[in-house]
Amino acid sequence: MPAGDPARAWDRALELAWEAFRGGTTPVGAVVIDAAGKIVAEGRGRRYEQTGPPGQLANAHVAHAELNALAGLAPERHYQDHTLVTTLEPCGMCHGAAIQACVGRMAFAAADPYAGTGTLVFPTIQAQRHPLAVAGPLDDARGRLAGLLHIVYLLQRPARPHVIAAQRLGLPAMTALAEHPQTLRIFTEASAENASLTELRAAVHL
Numbered sequence: 001m002p003a004g005d006p007a008r009a010w011d012r013a014l015e016l017a018w019e020a021f022r023g024g025t026t027p028v029g030a031v032v033i034d035a036a037g038k039i040v041a042e043g044r045g046r047r048y049e050q051t052g053p054p055g056q057l058a059n060a061h062v063a064h065a066e067l068n069a070l071a072g073l074a075p076e077r078h079y080q081d082h083t084l085v086t087t088l089e090p091c092g093m094c095h096g097a098a099i100q101a102c103v104g105r106m107a108f109a110a111a112d113p114y115a116g117t118g119t120l121v122f123p124t125i126q127a128q129r130h131p132l133a134v135a136g137p138l139d140d141a142r143g144r145l146a147g148l149l150h151i152v153y154l155l156q157r158p159a160r161p162h163v164i165a166a167q168r169l170g171l172p173a174m175t176a177l178a179e180h181p182q183t184l185r186i187f188t189e190a191s192a193e194n195a196s197l198t199e200l201r202a203a204v205h206l
Contacts, residue, residue, distance in 0.1 A: 043068025113170025
């Protein structure tokens with residue numbers, strides 16, 4: 001992210017991801033910040049929720065955090081001086097949406113070996129005219145927390161073994177930590193108790 005951006009952008013994205021986790025849906029949070037670092041739009045995963053805020057997607061496979069955040073940008077201008085901040089490496093749909101929305105930068109906290117497209121280069125004229133700089137993952141507590149949110153959520157849904165297999169292959173240490181009984185217990189109990197993100201971070205020492 002550009003120098004001078006407040007940590008609040010990452011904190012808010014993680015808060016949204018934890019809110020989604022507690023809501024039983026894909027735990028990804030995203031915000032868009034302007035050149036000064038101010039949050040101008042936000043969204044979170046709502047794939048398995050029936051409703052969402054006006055103008056955002058819910059109850060659909062495409063109800064991803066990044067799309068919901070980018071939907072808050074009006075079409076009257078381009079956003080090359082803005083950054084899409086997201087807790088998880090975006091999939092091809094969300095990566096393409098960032099290009100379509102004409103934001104200049106995308107930063108993600110945790111890698112996704114299954115669907116992540118952080119290294120993908122779109123070979124279109126549009127993508128060349130509106131280049132999107134991509135940065136991530138974060139090698140700190142924020143990146144680890146974002147990764148744990150994603151993998152623990154997947155582990156709670158054993159019908160997706162192929163996705164877990166990709167996490168084990170690409171992120172063996174993170175997946176092992178997520179699979180530890182104590183980690184699973186902490187996340188399960190914190191979610192049931194509607195704990196805050198601060199309380200969750202303290203419990204997992206992040």
